[in-house]
Amino acid sequence: MDFKGxxxxxxxxxEDRLPQTTTAAAKIVIVGGFGVGKxxxxxxxxxxxxLTTEETMTQAGVGVDDDFxxxxxxxxxxxxxxxxxxxxxxxxLYLFGTPGQERxxxxxxxxxxxxxxxxxxxxTRRLEVSYEVMGRLEEGGVPFVVAVNTFPDxxxxxxxxxxxxxxxxxxxxxxxxxxxRRASSRDVLMTLMRxxxxxxxxxSLT
Numbered sequence: 001m002d003f004k005g006x007x008x009x010x011x012x013x014x015e016d017r018l019p020q021t022t023t024a025a026a027k028i029v030i031v032g033g034f035g036v037g038k039x040x041x042x043x044x045x046x047x048x049x050x051l052t053t054e055e056t057m058t059q060a061g062v063g064v065d066d067d068f069x070x071x072x073x074x075x076x077x078x079x080x081x082x083x084x085x086x087x088x089x090x091x092x093l094y095l096f097g098t099p100g101q102e103r104x105x106x107x108x109x110x111x112x113x114x115x116x117x118x119x120x121x122x123x124t125r126r127l128e129v130s131y132e133v134m135g136r137l138e139e140g141g142v143p144f145v146v147a148v149n150t151f152p153d154x155x156x157x158x159x160x161x162x163x164x165x166x167x168x169x170x171x172x173x174x175x176x177x178x179x180x181r182r183a184s185s186r187d188v189l190m191t192l193m194r195x196x197x198x199x200x201x202x203x204s205l206t
Contacts, residue, residue: 021090022090022092023090025092025094026091026092026117027093027094027115028117028118028119029096029112030081030095030096030097030098030118030119031118031119031120031133031137032120032130033126033129033130036121036129037121037123037149037180038097038098038121038179039097040179041149041188042081042082042083044180044181044185045083045095045186046084046085047083047084047086048083051080051082051083080099080111082094085186085189087189087193098111112140116143117143118137118142118143119145119146119147119192120134120144120146121149121179122149122162123151124154125151125155130146134166134168144192145172145174145192146174146175147174147188147191148162149177150177159175172195173194175188
């Protein structure tokens with residue numbers, strides 16, 4: 001479409017505009033290793049069409065990138081995913097999904113900046129990739145909850161066993177979820193918001 005010579009500048013779609021009742025907004029990051037479901041969660045729960053920066057995986061990444069699940073996964077996030085969801089009529093969450101491939105982790109610090117909290121998505125088939133993710137959040141002082149994405153072929157363990165395996169503090173919430181489902185992903189975000197509210201009452205959240 002050619003807008004030359006026109007005084008009209010295209011704006012956001014009506015369905016993407018913030019409700020007039022909005023009085024507060026918070027930045028939330030969705031983090032985790034490659035292929036754990038971050039893009040899927042943002043897309044499932046966002047009330048607007050999500051912005052994604054997925055690129056096709058190529059031979060250039062062989063031997064460099066994590067290739068787990070590459071027989072079915074053909075694209076990877078290279079910058080971020082972005083979505084938005086209203087928690088109440090007044091409160092809106094801006095969701096930022098981080099890239100999972102390790103060579104893009106240098107972008108994390110910028111995405112963590114200003115974040116109120118985070119969701120760490122975990123795949124029980126590869127728990128080890130979650131350790132550095134949580135370590136980065138702890139170093140940055142970003143509170144987080146852990147969401148175990150229930151892949152059909154992934155082993156299931158009691159949540160308390162997973163808490164021990166991940167060396168989570170007793171007060172850090174850990175829940176199961178299906179990142180493909182809006183209701184399940186929204187429940188994870190509500191768990192995070194309740195946790196952040198608890199921290200604020202304790203004076204642990206600044």
